[in-house]
Amino acid sequence: MTIQEETTALAPAKLAIDRVSKSFTTGRGTLQALEQVSLKVAEGEFVCLLGPSGCGKSTLLNLVAGLEMPDTGSVTADGRAVRHPGRERMMMFQESALFPWLDTIGNVMFALKLKPGLKRAERHEAARYYLKLVGLEKFMHSNIHELSGGMKQRVALARALAPNPRVLLMDEPFAALDAMTREQLYGDLQRIWEQRHVTILFVTHNVREAVSLGDRVVLFSPHPGRICEEFKINLPRPRDINSVDVAGYATRITKALKGMLQAEGATP
Amino acid sequence: MKRYLTIFCFFALLITAWQWAYAQKFWSPVLVPSPESVGRYLWEAALDGSLAEATLVTLKRLLAGYFIGICVGLPVGLLTARFRFLQDTLGLLALGLQGLPSVCWVPLALLWFGQTEAAMLFVVVMGTVWSVVLATETGVRNVNPLYVRAARTMGSRWLHIWLYVIMPASLPFIVSGMKQGWAFAWRSLMAAEIFVTILTGFGLGHLLHYGRELHAMEQVIGIMFVLVLLGLLADKLLFSPWEKWLHHRWGTNKA
Known part of the structure; x- marks a missing residue:
């Protein structure tokens, strides 16, 4: 494998989630996190999963990642059942989950080291390529604690992109950042997505964030987690989170969200 | 530079005060010898080689026992952290035995192994291993x-996760456990050497013991001085570099 191939985007994968249910047993009984959830995601599509906490959207992400298995139903990526985690489906978390014992480039190289057939120099070069993509090449030998929150998430993005995945799973990756940093990262993410064109599943509870990033916004309702509505976002990119068009969609979705929560409140 | 000056001044002051107390003859010179006589003892012991030999014997015992303790303690700690059954059994045992002052192993070691090197080694291993087990488990x-x-x-799996994620992630705990293990090993070895006379090697603890028997206070104080120095040296050479690296990488303790 050459460095060229390593940094050239592969074809994005399509995902199919078919009648998936998942429950967890806690001290207080059984919690139905997902019930009969079906969702199809096209190749290279950017789908945002939106909903209040406890609606199972993170659980769905874990299932697609292969970190957990569904009780019933199936998850397939490109027609193949997901049975365990794999480098073609990379995940980003709300906390950066970067390893403090490695420096920045060491973190980006972690997954590359697990990829067979790559020489040390090639790994290094690929890692630099991705750090450059997120604009942090200058910080490759920095310690993790020296980076700001936004920089950490950029490194986490570089780390997730480094094994050249075909699906990117993002679990509220910007939720812990301040508004300014977040807006910068929206821009970066859209730019990188256009460039790499991976399939993205993006979990959030921020309506405007979902509208300004997604091709499609999937609304989840809680107890048990179900998909209750979908919105197609027909807006040109790059989108500005403060634009009127985004606000228009956001108002509609917020209304649907409120309606859903009221109905939920009426029948606890 | 200023820090070194402070350190130097502090110890110079300490020795001056000692010299002054000696000169005032508050106590019998048998109980409080002059700094000079302690220095002379150390000088002579260094020249005739007895000090170097005793230090070597002691360090050899210490390092051998410590090394064994870590080799056993580290994997056991990983196992007790991984398996609930082992945590409830071996882990509890480790917790109990870690609380036992390591001197308490000396009588048992004497009865089991007699006045041999094995007894010494056993005491040092017992001093080290439980701290390492507990620290690894906590880490x-x-x-x-x-x-x-x-x-x-x-794409990381079992062994890879243990070696490249869990072990390095718990390193701050493991290093502090190793440090504690070292301190316990050191204490238990001194106790063993003071209590137990064996013919295969005269350690620093023995020199201390015979200093007392001969009423040679300058020897007692001189050896104590060497022990303190060795302790400091071990800290600076064995643990300081690790801790510095950890602080630097993890961003803990900006000092």
Whole structure:
């Protein structure tokens, strides 16, 4: 494998989630996190999963990642059942989950080291390529604690992109950042997505964030987690989170969200 | 530079005060010898080689026991952290025995092994191993589960996760456990050497003991001085570099 191939985007994968249910047993009984959830995601599509906490959207992400298995139903990526985690489906978390014992480039190289057939120099070069993509090449030998929150998430993005995945799973990756940093990262993410064109599943509870990033916004309702509505976002990119068009969609979705929560409140 | 000056001044002052107290003859010179006589003892012991030999014997015992203790303690700690059954059995045993002052192993070691090197080694190993077990276990339990999840999505599996995620993530705990293990090993070895006379080697503890028997206070104080120095040296050489690296990398303790 050459460095060229390593940094050239592969074809994005399509995902199919078919009648998936998942429950967890806690001290207080059984919690139905997902019930009969079906969702199809096209190749290279950017789908945002939106909903209040406890609606199972993170659980769905874990299932697609292969970190957990569904009780019933199936998850397939490109027609193949997901049975365990794999480098073609990379995940980003709300906390950066970067390893403090490695420096920045060491973190980006972690997954590359697990990829067979790559020489040390090639790994290094690929890692630099991705750090450059997120604009942090200058910080490759920095310690993790020296980076700001936004920089950490950029490194986490570089780390997730480094094994050249075909699906990117993002679990509220910007939720812990301040508004300014977040807006910068929206821009970066859209730019990188256009460039790499991976399939993205993006979990959030921020309506405007979902509208300004997604091709499609999937609304989840809680107890048990179900998909209750979908919105197609027909807006040109790059989108500005403060634009009127985004606000228009956001108002509609917020209304649907409120309606859903009221109905939920009426029948606890 | 200023820090070194402070350190120098402090110890110079300490010795001056000692010299002054000696000169005032508050106490019998048998009980409080002059700094000079202690210095002379150390000089002579260094010249005739007895000091170097005793230091070598002691350090050899210490390092051998400490090394064995870590080799046993580290994997046992990993296992007790991984398996609930082992945590409830071996882990509890480790917790109990770690609380036992390591001197308490000396009588048992004497009865089991007699006045031999094996007894010495046993005492040092017992001093080291439980601290290392407990620190490793705590370290592993404190690893952020998110690290493991992130590593799994990147294709890391069993052994790879243990070696490249869980072990390095628990390193701060493991290093402090190793440091504590060293302190316990050191204490228990001194206790053993003071209590037990064996013919295969005269350690620093023995010199201390015979200093007392001969009423040679300058020897007692001189050896204590060497022990303190060795302790400091071990800290600076063995642990300081690790701790500095950890602080630097993890961003703990900016000092």
